[in-house]
Amino acid sequence: MVRSLHKLFVSNLPWTANVSFDRKTGISQRETTFTSRNQNQMSNKVEDKFNLAANYIQSHHNNFNKNDLLQFYAFYKQSTVGELDINQQPRPSFFKLQERAKYDAWSNLGSMDKEKAMESYIDLLTKLVPTWIESEQKENRNSAGTFGVSISRPKFEDKIDEEIKSIKDFIRDGNVEKLKTLLKDVNQSELNAIDENGLGLIHWASDIGNEEILSIILNTKGIDVNLKDGEGQTALFYASSCGHKNCVQLLLKHEADKSIVDNEESSCLDVAYDDEIRMILK
Numbered sequence: 001m002v003r004s005l006h007k008l009f010v011s012n013l014p015w016t017a018n019v020s021f022d023r024k025t026g027i028s029q030r031e032t033t034f035t036s037r038n039q040n041q042m043s044n045k046v047e048d049k050f051n052l053a054a055n056y057i058q059s060h061h062n063n064f065n066k067n068d069l070l071q072f073y074a075f076y077k078q079s080t081v082g083e084l085d086i087n088q089q090p091r092p093s094f095f096k097l098q099e100r101a102k103y104d105a106w107s108n109l110g111s112m113d114k115e116k117a118m119e120s121y122i123d124l125l126t127k128l129v130p131t132w133i134e135s136e137q138k139e140n141r142n143s144a145g146t147f148g149v150s151i152s153r154p155k156f157e158d159k160i161d162e163e164i165k166s167i168k169d170f171i172r173d174g175n176v177e178k179l180k181t182l183l184k185d186v187n188q189s190e191l192n193a194i195d196e197n198g199l200g201l202i203h204w205a206s207d208i209g210n211e212e213i214l215s216i217i218l219n220t221k222g223i224d225v226n227l228k229d230g231e232g233q234t235a236l237f238y239a240s241s242c243g244h245k246n247c248v249q250l251l252l253k254h255e256a257d258k259s260i261v262d263n264e265e266s267s268c269l270d271v272a273y274d275d276e277i278r279m280i281l282k
Helices: 037-063 066-080 097-107 114-128 132-143 156-163 167-173 176-184 201-208 211-218 235-242 245-253 275-281
Strands: 002-010 013-021 033-036
Touching (some): 037 066, 037 114, 066 097, 066 114, 201 211, 201 245, 211 245, 245 275
Antiparallel strands (some): 002 013
């Protein structure tokens, strides 16, 4: 079997056909695939409009809310990179809620092809700002701008990051309901993970001294009550040194180990805030 490339004319339009011939008979097997030059032109038009839309959003990202920006982000990544490879890029930990939100938005697009993602990006912008294209074309004319976007990190990612709180913010704010929701979607390794500051969730809660928040964390299946921070200190050290009496008692109730010493050989008793805390620890 041999393949031959033929240029055909259908309705006066040039098409390229891949035609299969049998070597012995010379007869076409009629398995012909046609690709129109107009199809390529249509793709180029979509890409040009997508680039124009991306430029507009770069300049006006402060006009959109967090959810819209997340959707733009997802369509943008799908358009420029393709499907998210979840095997090569694992889901970010819940310490990084901003990165996780972006990851989930992109992942939800599945195998959507790049052109469809571009069209969805454009459609969403048109729905939100029906006059965007006239505005952007006018700006381009005034600035002699050109099409084409080469953006490794769209500006609106910064706004997404600013608007999505971290789990530490929820602990600090005492946001019980949000914390409960997040802890439903966490595995044991994440629950006992250490963040970039060298602290785990249980350390943050003990440091702040919110008994209700600490109780929620301690009652989450898989929590390590004796998790050590970067300096070898447990949550009991934090509650003790900060003088959070109720948190010290709560940790002891959950069998926190008083005998642990940190990297400098100090114990939670050594760092106790006052005599009242020392009496509880003895």
